[in-house]
Amino acid sequence: MSGDAPGGGPALTRDQVRELMNSLESSAPALAALGVAQVVHALGAVGERLADPGDPLHQRALEQLVQQAEAPPEAARWLLDGMARDWTTRALQTLLEREFGDPTVLDRFMAAPSTDFPDRRRRALVVGRFGGVGVHISSGSVPGVSVTSMLRGLLVKSPVLLKPGRADVVLPRLFAAGLTEAAEHSTVARALADALAVLWWPGGQAPEIEGPVLEQAGYVVVYGDDETTRSVRSRVPGGTPVVDYPHRVS
Numbered sequence: 001m002s003g004d005a006p007g008g009g010p011a012l013t014r015d016q017v018r019e020l021m022n023s024l025e026s027s028a029p030a031l032a033a034l035g036v037a038q039v040v041h042a043l044g045a046v047g048e049r050l051a052d053p054g055d056p057l058h059q060r061a062l063e064q065l066v067q068q069a070e071a072p073p074e075a076a077r078w079l080l081d082g083m084a085r086d087w088t089t090r091a092l093q094t095l096l097e098r099e100f101g102d103p104t105v106l107d108r109f110m111a112a113p114s115t116d117f118p119d120r121r122r123r124a125l126v127v128g129r130f131g132g133v134g135v136h137i138s139s140g141s142v143p144g145v146s147v148t149s150m151l152r153g154l155l156v157k158s159p160v161l162l163k164p165g166r167a168d169v170v171l172p173r174l175f176a177a178g179l180t181e182a183a184e185h186s187t188v189a190r191a192l193a194d195a196l197a198v199l200w201w202p203g204g205q206a207p208e209i210e211g212p213v214l215e216q217a218g219y220v221v222v223y224g225d226d227e228t229t230r231s232v233r234s235r236v237p238g239g240t241p242v243v244d245y246p247h248r249v250s
Contacts, residue, residue: 012199014208020197021216024133024159027195031157034191036096036106042188043151044089046178050171051084057178058084064170069143083144083171087151096155106156132218134158137232139203139224140165147171149221150196159195161213163203172198204231211235219243 012020049057058080065076085091096103134153138146146164150172153160164172176198182189201209214220214232219241222232229244236242 012209014212017199017209017212018216020199021133021161021212024161024195024197025216027159027191028132028157030191031154031159031195034157034188036103036155036157038188039155039157039192040092040096040103041089042179042182042186042192043154044087044092045182045189046175047084047087047092047151048089049178050080050175051088057174057181061171061174064174065143068170069167071143079143080171083147086148087175092151092155095152132159133216134160135163135213135217135220136160137163137203137220137222137224138165138168139222139228140168143168144171145223147175149223150175150198153221154192154196158218161197161199161217163199163201163213166200166202169198169200203228214240221245 046057049055050061052058061080062073062076065071065080066073069076071079093103096106100106136146136149136153138149140146142165146162146168150160150162162172176193176196179189179193179196183193199209199213204210214236217236217240220232220236221243222229223245224232226246229246233242233244
């Protein structure tokens with residue numbers, strides 16, 4: 001699914017965007033039913049394809065980075081190798097272990113403190129953190145950065161709509177394509193593919209897309225400079241959580 005970016009198709013109408021968001025919302029139950037180990041394996045398998053010089057997906061990535069992102073061949077190879085090593089099964093497993101200790105907390109209810117009664121414990125499910133569709137917006141120009149954000153959303157079993165930066169469209173689209181290819185023989189990959197959309201639009205200049213996306217977002221993650229993050233925050237409905245990563249935050 002793409003907007004009118006270099007190498008993309010025509011932009012979607014407001015009704016089509018709403019339909020897309022509704023479809024992503026409806027994917028949540030199947031996504032939540034997956035085991036975290038299944039999610040890691042399915043996402044890691046695509047990452048490993050992108051990291052493998054002998055895989056056609058890797059070769060397509062190099063070609064498109066040169067053609068569409070205008071990266072010199074050696075720079076494209078260096079960039080892809082560096083990024084893809086963080087998307088392998090082992091790397092994703094390590095990420096979850098670092099964040100949660102025991103990644104299986106994403107599969108079960110666990111004891112959590114009660115805000116109203118600090119001495120009591122309640123059961124909570126650590127899935128999708130905020131609920132709803134996670135809208136991940138990147139305005140950066142480094143290819144691959146938005147894939148990492150997208151993967152973090154999927155790892156906690158949250159449907160994701162990703163808007164990559166103008167120069168970062170190639171790798172998110174190819175990762176989504178890899179999931180779609182795997183979905184032909186894997187129900188896990190199918191659930192993940194159904195829960196992901198990569199949609200580009202010119203930030204702040206396409207209200208027919210940005211309006212319904214932000215209106216229906218369960219939460220928003222935005223990468224960019226202070227002006228970008230302020231602009232997005234001003235258009236997100238009150239009560240919708242926004243997590244921003246300005247350029248000074250690594």
